[in-house]
Amino acid sequence: MITMKDIVREGHPSLRRQAKEVPLPIGEEEKKLLNDMLEFLKNSQDEEMAQKYQLRAGVGLAAPQLGIEKRLIAVHFEDTSGKLYSYGLVNPKIVSHSVEKSYLAGGEGCLSVDRPVEGFVVRHARITVKATDMDGKELKLRLKGYPAIVFQHEIDHLNGIMFYDHIDEKHPYKVPEGAIPIE
Numbered sequence: 811m812i813t814m815k816d817i818v819r820e821g822h823p824s825l826r827r828q829a830k831e832v833p834l835p836i837g838e839e840e841k842k843l844l845n846d847m848l849e850f851l852k853n854s855q856d857e858e859m860a861q862k863y864q865l866r867a868g869v870g871l872a873a874p875q876l877g878i879e880k881r882l883i884a885v886h887f888e889d890t891s892g893k894l895y896s897y898g899l900v901n902p903k904i905v906s907h908s909v910e911k912s913y914l915a916g917g918e919g920c921l922s923v924d925r926p927v928e929g930f931v932v933r934h935a936r937i938t939v940k941a942t943d944m945d946g947k948e949l950k951l952r953l954k955g956y957p958a959i960v961f962q963h964e965i966d967h968l969n970g971i972m973f974y975d976h977i978d979e980k981h982p983y984k985v986p987e988g989a990i991p992i993e
């Protein structure tokens with residue numbers, strides 16, 4: 811099972827590299843990795859397991875956070891309406907996005923960052939993501955709100971981008987005109 815010792819931290823080169831596309835169909839090894847990543851997220855959100863294995867909670871995870879420079883991500887969370895997003899995705903790609911911006915009012919955190927980083931992470935308000943799921947099915951997801959934010963955080967990891975790269979250092983709580991806060 812994946813635990814915190816498997817997660818690389820700031821300074822590890824994998825966090826700043828371009829992860830490689832994964833040839834399709836994915837192999838058993840990559841399918842197992844996606845399952846292990848999903849299991850980690852579920853464990854990290856389970857009070858008992860998180861306590862037992864000292865896991866920090868996460869709603870998403872990208873393979874580069876494990877030092878594996880492949881375009882693989884997992885997400886596991888519910889949106890405000892209670893819809894479950896639970897995916898192991900291969901080569902996810904943002905194929906279109908809104909001009910409008912949004913940001914989490916509470917800021918963002920990252921398992922690869924062992925320190926709180928203040929400020930609003932300004933992202934696209936709406937995105938369309940194309941990906942292949944762990945069973946080889948082609949997906950096209952139209953996302954907004956919290957799900958759009960989480961997917962952007964994870965896809966950023968595949969491109970060597972950390973959430974604080976989007977924070978305006980001089981004015982961390984400044985947001986562009988019309989940006990939508992997500993509570």
Ligand SMILES: O=CN(O)CCNC(=O)c1cccc(Cl)c1Cl
Nearest residue numbers: 868869870918919920921960963
């Ligand atoms: O890359 C994934 N992580 O680092 C897992 C830990 N962070 C979170 O779960 C998290 C927390 C707040 C906002 C967002 Cl968007 C995310 Cl993703």
Ligand code: NI
Nearest residue numbers: 919920921922
């Ligand atoms: Ni992260």
